Amino acid sequence: MQLRDSITALKGVGEQVGRKLNKLGIFTLQDMIEHYPREYEDRRKITPLVEMELDTPINILVVVASTPQVTRKGNHILVTFRVKDATGSIFVTFYGQAYMKNKFSVGERFLMYGKIKRQYGKVEMDSPEYQKVTDVNKIGEVAKITPIYPATQKLSQKVIRGLILQSLDAVEEEIVDPIPENIRKQYDLIPKSEAVHQIHFPSNSESFFAARKRLVFEELFMLQLSLYQLKADFAKKLLGVSHKVTKELSDFMATLPFELTDAQKRVMREIVGDMKSPYAMNRLIQGDVGSGKTVIAAISLFIAVKDGFQGALMAPTEVLVVQHYEFLKEIMEPFGIEVGLITGSTTAKQKRELIARAKAGELHVLVGTHALIEDPVEMPNLGLVITDEQHRFGVRQRLKLTEKGTVPDVMVMTATPIPRTLALILYGDMDISIIDELPPGRQPIKTNAVDSNYHERIYRFIEKQVHEGRQCYIICPMVEENEKMSELKNVIEYTAQLQVEQFPHIPMGYLHGKMKPKEKNMIMTQFASGEIKILVSTTVVEVGVNVPNATIIVIENAERFGLAQLHQLRGRVGRGKHQSYCILVSDSKSKVTKKRLQIMEESTDGFIIAETDLKLRGPGEFFGTKQHGLPEMKIANLYTDAKALKEVQKCVKLLLEIDPSLSFEENNKLLDEMKRRLNQESLHNAL
Numbered sequence: 168m169q170l171r172d173s174i175t176a177l178k179g180v181g182e183q184v185g186r187k188l189n190k191l192g193i194f195t196l197q198d199m200i201e202h203y204p205r206e207y208e209d210r211r212k213i214t215p216l217v218e219m220e221l222d223t224p225i226n227i228l229v230v231v232a233s234t235p236q237v238t239r240k241g242n243h244i245l246v247t248f249r250v251k252d253a254t255g256s257i258f259v260t261f262y263g264q265a266y267m268k269n270k271f272s273v274g275e276r277f278l279m280y281g282k283i284k285r286q287y288g289k290v291e292m293d294s295p296e297y298q299k300v301t302d303v304n305k306i307g308e309v310a311k312i313t314p315i316y317p318a319t320q321k322l323s324q325k326v327i328r329g330l331i332l333q334s335l336d337a338v339e340e341e342i343v344d345p346i347p348e349n350i351r352k353q354y355d356l357i358p359k360s361e362a363v364h365q366i367h368f369p370s371n372s373e374s375f376f377a378a379r380k381r382l383v384f385e386e387l388f389m390l391q392l393s394l395y396q397l398k399a400d401f402a403k404k405l406l407g408v409s410h411k412v413t414k415e416l417s418d419f420m421a422t423l424p425f426e427l428t429d430a431q432k433r434v435m436r437e438i439v440g441d442m443k444s445p446y447a448m449n450r451l452i453q454g455d456v457g458s459g460k461t462v463i464a465a466i467s468l469f470i471a472v473k474d475g476f477q478g479a480l481m482a483p484t485e486v487l488v489v490q491h492y493e494f495l496k497e498i499m500e501p502f503g504i505e506v507g508l509i510t511g512s513t514t515a516k517q518k519r520e521l522i523a524r525a526k527a528g529e530l531h532v533l534v535g536t537h538a539l540i541e542d543p544v545e546m547p548n549l550g551l552v553i554t555d556e557q558h559r560f561g562v563r564q565r566l567k568l569t570e571k572g573t574v575p576d577v578m579v580m581t582a583t584p585i586p587r588t589l590a591l592i593l594y595g596d597m598d599i600s601i602i603d604e605l606p607p608g609r610q611p612i613k614t615n616a617v618d619s620n621y622h623e624r625i626y627r628f629i630e631k632q633v634h635e636g637r638q639c640y641i642i643c644p645m646v647e648e649n650e651k652m653s654e655l656k657n658v659i660e661y662t663a664q665l666q667v668e669q670f671p672h673i674p675m676g677y678l679h680g681k682m683k684p685k686e687k688n689m690i691m692t693q694f695a696s697g698e699i700k701i702l703v704s705t706t707v708v709e710v711g712v713n714v715p716n717a718t719i720i721v722i723e724n725a726e727r728f729g730l731a732q733l734h735q736l737r738g739r740v741g742r743g744k745h746q747s748y749c750i751l752v753s754d755s756k757s758k759v760t761k762k763r764l765q766i767m768e769e770s771t772d773g774f775i776i777a778e779t780d781l782k783l784r785g786p787g788e789f790f791g792t793k794q795h796g797l798p799e800m801k802i803a804n805l806y807t808d809a810k811a812l813k814e815v816q817k818c819v820k821l822l823l824e825i826d827p828s829l830s831f832e833e834n835n836k837l838l839d840e841m842k843r844r845l846n847q848e849s850l851h852n853a854l
């Protein structure tokens with residue numbers, strides 16, 4: 168058998184089991200053996216019955232002492248029999264599995280693993296895992312460190328274990344080691360096939376650690392390598408645009424309603440440096456919520472346009488796109504710059520018109536959502552492309568856009584506060600600028616975590632603020648009443664209820680993801696202009712929206728959100744001169760939740776919040792699995808394996824300095840593996 172063979176080649180995998188495995192992302196034998204354990208149970212120790220403890224899982228080695236009996240208790244079928252070892256005897260019971268009676272005969276020896284309970288005066292082991300032992304001298308082959316696998320889709324651990332064992336038997340010989348031998352030696356890494364075997368069935372803790380080290384190294388190694396190649400890919404095409412800065416820039420700056428902060432000025436200098444250079448810019452602008460990224464985008468676009476080029480600005484949500492469009496239009500039109508808007512709701516006719524104007528060079532800046540990328544708009548003179556809040560886009564889309572036309576400068580703006588070390592990995596292909604300062608005069612947002620008993624007080628507080636002229640967001644997580652989420656508050660119902668019971672005289676509106684973009688924009692416009700005072704919304708307002716007069720944000724079911732998301736949401740307020748408030752409502756009793764919400768109360772620094780959240784939850788959950796657009800980690804933890812990562816980074820860099828195209832024979836397998844993993848057009852072309 169081969170690694171890429173389908174799992175249906177395995178014994179015991181028919182259509183039904185196959186489908187369950189598919190749901191776990193397992194399609195091939197390779198996937199199967201890369202389905203690594205979540206944790207392990209040490210079942211090497213065998214406990215004599217005389218030493219057993221109740222309610223803790225133990226391993227016992229026993230002989231069947233009575234014929235299994237089938238009985239009924241209410242609706243349940245029970246199979247019960249007695250087992251014994253040299254020191255004592257207990258009962259074993261299986262529930263709802265009548266066929267179990269045929270599996271055990273008096274005198275046979277079994278290794279059983281489970282919890283022992285005292286029930287109805289009987290001491291019994293409940294539905295244990297069991298394995299027949301024919302040769303007691305080989306007990307070491309059965310009593311082992313035992314893997315526990317993640318998310319089993321109603322597949323028992325025993326079944327998964329069996330399938331993995333079967334797969335390993337079939338393809339262990341086929342496993343290719345992509346890490347070149349010299350590197351393996353240098354970093355003291357065991358061969359891959361051994362590592363794969365040991366990660367599933369470790370003989371002892373040393374061999375487990377050796378296996379993990381090996382597999383983590385490889386995973387990080389491949390990640391780094393892909394990122395460096397991506398960067399090289401950019402670097403190769405760098406017949407970029409060299410922008411000149413015209414003197415109109417200072418006139419433009421003078422019309423802005425504020426002076427740039429020092430951080431903004433520094434970042435602007437870095438951007439201008441890139442724009443002037445003959446090489447294409449590929450820069451990530453990182454700045455906490457409210458640090459003023461939009462104006463940076465505006466200035467950069469101004470420079471590009473005044474130098475005779477066109478620019479594009481993309482954002483993930485329609486609401487945000489419209490807001491950017493209006494802002495840019497307002498400040499740029501006086502300087503003769505034409506700004507166009509293209510979104511999902513732009514009609515075909517309007518689009519044709521926009522395209523014609525863009526082609527003719529009459530349109531200088533285009534603002535849009537994904538529609539901009541999906542449906543190529545030809546801008547013959549595209550010199551600068553900016554994506555706002557890129558964690559929604561991911562690497563691939565970034566590439567797609569830059570492949571269009573000439574090689575424009577590329578700038579990505581994100582508010583996701585990623586600790587520096589991680590940013591270097593996740594955006595290893597980009598240069599990074601950080602806006603680490605908020606505009607002056609901002610009062611820190613006051614944050615409180617409360618339970619739902621406080622609702623009455625919250626409503627009265629909102630009322631008071633609205634009477635003083637301020638506005639308020641209320642965030643509910645989901646819109647549809649579906650079974651599982653029934654306890655979540657429905658935005659529409661909740662709005663209606665609040666309108667009737669709490670705020671009969673205050674204009675309210677609601678916003679959710681299933682609304683037509685046009686409706687969303689209308690509501691947002693009304694909120695921005697102050698017509699709507701209280702906006703009830705799902706997380707669609709999460710990214711970027713700017714209404715400085717809003718001073719309260721209430722977040723219901725706060726425990727359902729990641730801290731990064733809460734921080735983003737909170738960033739919707741505190742954007743003007745008034746004191747702002749964030750109220751996190753949660754009835755969760757979980758300790759971790761309480762701790763997480765407490766961090767929100769104590770800190771308004773996105774980086775601190777991100778770092779703490781990573782510690783409490785791990786990076787997968789923090790980023791949301793699909794959001795960063797990078798391959799998911801199967802075994803490495805980008806946070807706790809930071810040290811390994813540094814080593815790997817050094818190692819990869821050196822490798823690429825010596826053999827940048829991986830053309831040496833010793834790196835053949837590495838190149839193959841790389842192509843297999845990063846199934847990306849541009850990368851393949853580059854290699």
Ligand code: ADP
Binds near residue numbers: 427461462713742
């Ligand atoms: P974000 O970085 O979250 O995208 P925005 O660009 O939306 O932040 O800016 C937040 C608010 O701060 C806006 O109202 C903007 O006009 C204002 N702002 C930006 N830069 C400055 C500055 N240097 N001085 C004062 N206010 C500023």
Ligand code: MG
Binds near residue numbers: 460461555710
């Ligand atoms: Mg923004």
